[in-house]
Amino acid sequence: MPDPILDIRGLEKTYKGGVQALKGVDLTIRRGEIFALLGPNGAGKTTLIGATCGLVNATGGTIEAFGLDTRKHWREVRSRIGLVPQELATDMFDKVIRQIRYSRGMFGLAPDEARIEEVLRSLSLWDKRDAAIRELSGGMKRRVMIAKALAHDPELLFLDEPTAGVDVELRRDMWRQIDALRARGTTIILTTHYIEEAQEMADRVGVINKGEILLVDDKDAIMAKLGSTEAHFTLDSALAEVPAPLSGYAVHLEDEGKRLVYRGGDGTGAGKREVAELACLLVQQQIAFNGIETRESTLEDIFVGLLEDRQEVAA
DSSP states (O other): OOOOSEEEEEEEEEOTTSOEEEEEEEEEEOTTOEEEEEOOTTSSHHHHHHHHTTSSOOSEEEEEETTEETTTTHHHHHHTEEEEOSSOOSOTTSBHHHHHHHHHHHTTOOOOHHHHHHHHHHTTOGGGTTSBGGGSOHHHHHHHHHHHHHTTOOSEEEEESTTTTOOHHHHHHHHHHHHHHHHTTOEEEEEESOHHHHHHHOSEEEEEETTEEEEEEEHHHHHHHHOOEEEEEEESSOOSSOOGGGTTSSEEEETTTTEEEEEEOOTTTHHHHHHHHHHHHHHHTTOOEEEEEEEEOOHHHHHHHHHHHHHHHHO
16 A cells, blocks of 8 residues: 555644543545545544644644654645635635635745636636625635635645535535546545535545544445345234244334334345345245335444444443
8 A cells, every 4th residue: 555645643632621632543544535534513523634734733643744744844744735624714805816826825836827717617716706705605605715725736635514504506516526636636634514425425434523533444345344224014914023934134023013124234235135035035924015115324324323332332
């Protein structure tokens, strides 16, 4: 495997007052991937990004970006990182194009009007280039923040809740833009509350809660290990108990014996096969049913389950 673009080891952050936002976080980001970091409010996502970008002073651990210690080489590291923060931090009275030019010059790069035009066009902002930022909609302001982060052509891009407050159409348009950035070779770390964003876009997913990383793996591997299938068979007549031929499956009765419920399998398709087998067994046993409802678990189900399991352990 090639050298990682970001390598975090034992990262800790304790704020004044004793709040520990990060607790020995280990995280490695592969060059060229889209990595989604999921977690509830207060989980430590923004603190982790801030520490990597030099905005937060860590109280322990190390961060290496591009093979460089971020403490010793902070200026060079920061020049190669782009950040789109949650807050809309920019001069709202300035014109769009002037803010993008300013962001590029802030990192010591020579003016490049062709590149600035390319960035603005890619985010559907070219027609708004001479507009004051305060005149734009919330979604367009968010695009301006992304354009500012891209103005100096970063190798590593952090997107902290990039689609917060935008409508579904704009959100999907931003997904396409992010995918285009990845195609250019940009490594992207995305934090989000929208689980469908991670499921749609990410190569790998990490889950953080209360300053601790609970899980990091390829998205498909997570679905294979932790995914499941749920099926409800609506029966014509109530059953007093699960018939013996079905007892080897993960089934139980609900609704006073009128519904047979299956929960099992994994993300590899085993659950679907078992549901088909159960349907055949019901026919063989002459147990009539008039409906089947099936549902595959999503990344959101897995995410919620992990948090609930951790809360039960803590209790």
